[in-house]
Amino acid sequence: MPDLTTDLCGIKAPNPFWLASAPPTNSEHQVRRAFEAGWGGAVWKTITHEASVNVSSRYAAIDYGNRKVMGMNNIELITDRPLEENLAEITRVKRDFPDRALIASVMVEPKQEAWHDITKQAQDTGVDGLELNFGCPHGMSERGMGSAVGQVPEYTAMITEWVKEAAEIPVVVKLTPNVTDITVIGRAAVAGGADGLSLINTINSIMGIDLDTLAPLPSVRGKGTHGGYCGPAVKPVALHMVSALAGDAAVTVPLCGIGGIRSWRDAAEFLLLGCAAIQVCTAVMHRGFDIVKNMKKGLTAWMEEKGFDTLGDLIGKSVPAIRTWGELDINYKVAAHIDQEKCNRCGLCFTACEDGCYQAIRKEPGEGGTAKAVYTVKEEACTGCNMCSLICPVGCITMQEVDTGRPPMSWDEYLKRLAEGKVEKIEPPKRV
Secondary structure, eight states: OOBOOEEETTEEESSSEEEOSSGGGSSHHHHHHHHHHTOSEEEEEEEOSSOOOOOSOOEEEEEETTEEEEEEEEOOOSOOSOHHHHHHHHHHHHHHOTTSEEEEEEOOOSOHHHHHHHHHHHHTTTOSEEEEEOOOOSSSGGGTOTHHHHTOHHHHHHHHHHHHHHOSSOEEEEOOSOSSOHHHHHHHHHHTTOSEEEEOOOEEEOOEEOTTTOOEESOBTTBOOOEEEESGGGHHHHHHHHHHHHTOTTOOSOEEEESSOOSHHHHHHHHHTTEEEEEEOHHHHHHOTTHHHHHHHHHHHHHHHHTOOBGGGTTTTTGGGOOOGGGSBTTOEEEEEEOTTTOOOOOHHHHIIIIISOOOEEEEOOGGGTSOOEEEEOTTTOOOOOHHHHHOSSOOEEEEEEOOSOOOOBHHHHHHHHHTTOSOOOOOOOOO
């Protein structure tokens, strides 16, 4: 049986499935229920000196087809409960679940003494680590906290240094995705002494406009504001930013992945891109704490199938495959192939290719002119873009490798060899 135990900068847990600092970790009642369900860790909803005052309503969601809450926006703030109450509950939970990773998320005004104080009070509860909330994009950022810190490398490094002056337990910095280059902020946190990094926090967004009332969503007496975007739709953004840090030689600390994780498959992707643990929020708000049971079961079965005995065997295994565009092989080619026995003749592939891509699918009348049209690939015109296979509703289109007769060569290598006169200039393809 594969071993799911994990270690994030000295913070140990029986499995990598942790809850993110968010509504599901807002109280002792919730975190206890989560640990009883099997979660390996939890990051307590961000605590501060003065409880926040929230508005109503504060969530909005976007659906896609029949899938509810493909993406969610929130304008909720950090804890709306007294600090003393949070600290007492954290103390009791850690006492009763000593084997679980329990981390206190903290955020205070940008003053050294304030950070020293919240650090000491939080660690006195017995928590395993601190997570510095440098990512909240709304409400708190306007007060000089959250992403107002995380978007400025100098502030990120400085406040991390302040916390490290008082901390006796690991310090993880939670990064905002609302930056141009995540590696700049990640390096700043490491320079400030961070023991680990967690990412991503939510993405700045306006969820939408109610076309009946003309009010933004979520609406507070007809008015709205930008909020934090999360849910399955943000996973590709999170994976990119995680991979950027995992592949950066200057980022020498472990990572904790956050963003759109709802299944063991999602978690495995983050682990393969360098995360020692992952955090979940929206999926729990949608489906409850019990989802962790299938997540653990699925990851265990997959690891067994792949021959991974421990998480360490797979963490970061896909990082070397992430390259710059210029390092990719320009002589590698795939082309679409349509399995006529599986094809239902819907024509979606033809429309997509003819109007939106490279006019590489041929449409011919069916037998006798009465049957549905037949679609075939113009191999000489197919660029291997994948679009037809992505939209095929029955899975009858596969991308198959084509022998170009040319050895592997990257764009960077091509430019070098072209300058040396060792290869001929590549001419643009002729459209059919």
